Amino acid sequence: MGDFKLTTIEEFEEATNRLLETGAKVGADSWQLRVKNQTPHCKFGEQGICCRICSMGPCRITKKSPRGICGCDAHGIAGRNFLRFTAGGAATHSDHGREICHTLHTVSPDGNYKVKDSEKLRRIAKEWGVETEGKDIYELAHELSEMALLEYGKPFGVQRWLKRAPEHTQKLWHEAGIEPRAIDREVSTAMHMTHMGNSSKPEALVRQSLRAGMSDGWGGSMCGTEFSDVMFGTPKPVDTEANLGVMKEDEVNIIVHGHDPSLSEMICEYAEDPEMIQLAKSLGANGINVAGVCCTSNEVAMRRGIPMAGNFLQQENVVLTGACEAIVVDVQCIFPALGPLSKCFHTKFITTSPIAQMPDSDFILFEAETAGENAKKIVRAAVENFANRKKELVHIPQLKQKATVGYSVEAIIKTLDTVTNSQIDVTGTTKPLVDCITSGVIRGAVAMVGCNNPRVRPDSAHIELMKKLIKNDIIVVLSGCSAQAAARAGLMDKRAKDLCGAGLKRVCELADIPPVLHMGSCVDISRMMVLASQLAKDAGVNISQLPLVGCAPEWMSEKAVSIGNYVVATGIDTFLGVEPQVSGSDQMVHWLTEGIRDWVEAAYTVELDIEKLGDAMIARIEEKRVALGI
Numbered sequence: 253m254g255d256f257k258l259t260t261i262e263e264f265e266e267a268t269n270r271l272l273e274t275g276a277k278v279g280a281d282s283w284q285l286r287v288k289n290q291t292p293h294c295k296f297g298e299q300g301i302c303c304r305i306c307s308m309g310p311c312r313i314t315k316k317s318p319r320g321i322c323g324c325d326a327h328g329i330a331g332r333n334f335l336r337f338t339a340g341g342a343a344t345h346s347d348h349g350r351e352i353c354h355t356l357h358t359v360s361p362d363g364n365y366k367v368k369d370s371e372k373l374r375r376i377a378k379e380w381g382v383e384t385e386g387k388d389i390y391e392l393a394h395e396l397s398e399m400a401l402l403e404y405g406k407p408f409g410v411q412r413w414l415k416r417a418p419e420h421t422q423k424l425w426h427e428a429g430i431e432p433r434a435i436d437r438e439v440s441t442a443m444h445m446t447h448m449g450n451s452s453k454p455e456a457l458v459r460q461s462l463r464a465g466m467s468d469g470w471g472g473s474m475c476g477t478e479f480s481d482v483m484f485g486t487p488k489p490v491d492t493e494a495n496l497g498v499m500k501e502d503e504v505n506i507i508v509h510g511h512d513p514s515l516s517e518m519i520c521e522y523a524e525d526p527e528m529i530q531l532a533k534s535l536g537a538n539g540i541n542v543a544g545v546c547c548t549s550n551e552v553a554m555r556r557g558i559p560m561a562g563n564f565l566q567q568e569n570v571v572l573t574g575a576c577e578a579i580v581v582d583v584q585c586i587f588p589a590l591g592p593l594s595k596c597f598h599t600k601f602i603t604t605s606p607i608a609q610m611p612d613s614d615f616i617l618f619e620a621e622t623a624g625e626n627a628k629k630i631v632r633a634a635v636e637n638f639a640n641r642k643k644e645l646v647h648i649p650q651l652k653q654k655a656t657v658g659y660s661v662e663a664i665i666k667t668l669d670t671v672t673n674s675q676i677d678v679t680g681t682t683k684p685l686v687d688c689i690t691s692g693v694i695r696g697a698v699a700m701v702g703c704n705n706p707r708v709r710p711d712s713a714h715i716e717l718m719k720k721l722i723k724n725d726i727i728v729v730l731s732g733c734s735a736q737a738a739a740r741a742g743l744m745d746k747r748a749k750d751l752c753g754a755g756l757k758r759v760c761e762l763a764d765i766p767p768v769l770h771m772g773s774c775v776d777i778s779r780m781m782v783l784a785s786q787l788a789k790d791a792g793v794n795i796s797q798l799p800l801v802g803c804a805p806e807w808m809s810e811k812a813v814s815i816g817n818y819v820v821a822t823g824i825d826t827f828l829g830v831e832p833q834v835s836g837s838d839q840m841v842h843w844l845t846e847g848i849r850d851w852v853e854a855a856y857t858v859e860l861d862i863e864k865l866g867d868a869m870i871a872r873i874e875e876k877r878v879a880l881g882i
């Protein structure tokens with residue numbers, strides 16, 4: 253492996269501890285301290301049996317009081333909580349997608365946003381039955397953005413994107429009654445069903461949870477991913493670097509954090525503006541360095557090779573380096589803690605969205621129509637702040653790894669094409685991957701997604717599972733903070749092929765890929781649904797028959813539950829390393845881990861022991877191979 257070596261969890265932690273020492277010097281709070289203060293957690297909340305959806309309560313279920321004041325039992329309460337959790341996640345992803353559709357409506361040849369992938373736009377138009385002949389590409393973009401926005405509130409019919417799935421899957425959805433109608437409607441229905449005095453039957457609540465999740469993955473998130481590609485380019489493999497060592501002591505460091513690429517793309521553009529670079533130099537900096545945190549980082553890494561400073565539980569660390577001039581955020585996964593923390597340093601905490609407004613931040617409204625001037629104002633504020641840096645507080649841990657990212661479905665198909673040795677034209681299909689799986693060169697695939705959660709030693713579950721899977725010739729596709737964990741450890745360095753079993757190693761060599769493939773941000777899990785659908789069609793089997801499973805070993809957010817629900821509903825068995833808050837109801841546990849299998853041919857497995865979680869995934873993949881006779 254030459255001088256290649258993975259960064260260990262212990263090295264991650266050593267770097268964090270050193271940063272926490274700086275934090276202690278300046279009186280900074282940290283998530284590590286807050287976890288201690290919050291422990292032990294409320295058992296009723298953990299089990300999902302605390303109800304506070306009307307003001308007769310809150311009611312808590314115990315042996316002595318098995319029903320709330322309205323008479324709802326533990327199953328109804330846990331079920332309603334689970335559905336509300338899902339609705340929160342579905343609303344969040346779908347609203348992100350809606351913003352992207354609105355941004356698409358502003359595109360013009362000389363505007364802030366343009367069409368970068370016109371071929372993809374035409375492909376979607378064709379898929380949606382829109383005439384493209386003789387139409388200007390911008391006219392077409394506006395037409396499709398309006399059609400997509402109508403998907404959020406149309407009175408009749410189901411989501412357009414569902415047709416991408418194999419017919420068998422569509423039939424299952426129809427028979428189970430979980431085809432999502434208008435995207436917003438599924439969230440509204442979820443809120444209505446869980447209002448006091450409505451549903452308390454677990455089966456009905458779980459069914460709507462799947463449907464609300466589907467409105468995200470096969471609705472709002474798919475809009476977000478597809479139209480982001482149209483405007484900012486469909487990702488293709490690009491080299492970058494990851495971990496805190498990507499921050500630069502001699503440059504202005506701007507950290508972009510959040511989710512919507514409309515903001516981060518513009519910040520990247522203006523960070524390259526000669527006027528801004530000149531300003532930075534006049535203040536003694538050698539340039540402007542943009543790096544990312546969380547899914548915003550995934551977006552700009554995949555399209556521009558912008559380095560990834562860290563994932564969810566690293567967000568405070570970027571400020572603790574003392575070298576962050578501005579942390580610029582839009583929506584989701586942003587710690588309110590960044591406000592008070594940034595006040596301990598010179599860092600500007602810049603909020604930009606009416607959706608995510610926080611105390612102790614500088615609010616600079618960012619809108620698509622005025623994106624250019626807003627972004628320039630933000631970059632200027634960051635650059636001017638370089639003069640306020642306190643040199644004595646600067647410490648950037650010198651940890652970073654090389655990573656190759658940008659494996660959209662299109663890129664995976666194109667890249668794996670090189671593995672085929674035949675004269676058969678396989679362009680545009682996943683056949684080479686199907687062949688590798690059928691022959692056993694690759695045993696199967698795992699889609700690993702999700703966050704960090706202090707309930708798990710940060711990133712250890714992601715990284716240990718990935719190492720175990722690739723060693724067993726299982727290819728891993730990644731998104732969200734799971735992807736950043738891999739990149740920071742070095743698993744997205746192509747040299748990590750040496751950690752694979754012989755079969756996967758050979759594929760990595762032939763296709764020149766790392767053993768774990770970065771597919772993007774949280775909304776980009778919709779890419780994984782498209783890939784699974786294509787694989788099933790090309791293999792001539794159902795999605796549930798593929799040796800493919802989903803995994804979220806360190807998940808924490810409502811979005812993750814929405815994702816889990818649409819991944820399972822798509823027919824992909826999903827393995828969780830953190831327990832959903834339903835354990836107070838054996839009926840809810842039954843529905844999620846067994847009952848839904850009758851509807852969608854897949855279910856959840858929960859296993860908190862990471863070693864056993866990995867074994868269970870491998871066993872499930874091998875079971876599926878046996879069932880297929882391969």
Ligand code: MSK
Nearest residue numbers: 547585702703732733
């Ligand atoms: S950012 S939802 S912590 S993956 Fe999408 Fe990471 Fe989870 Fe947020």
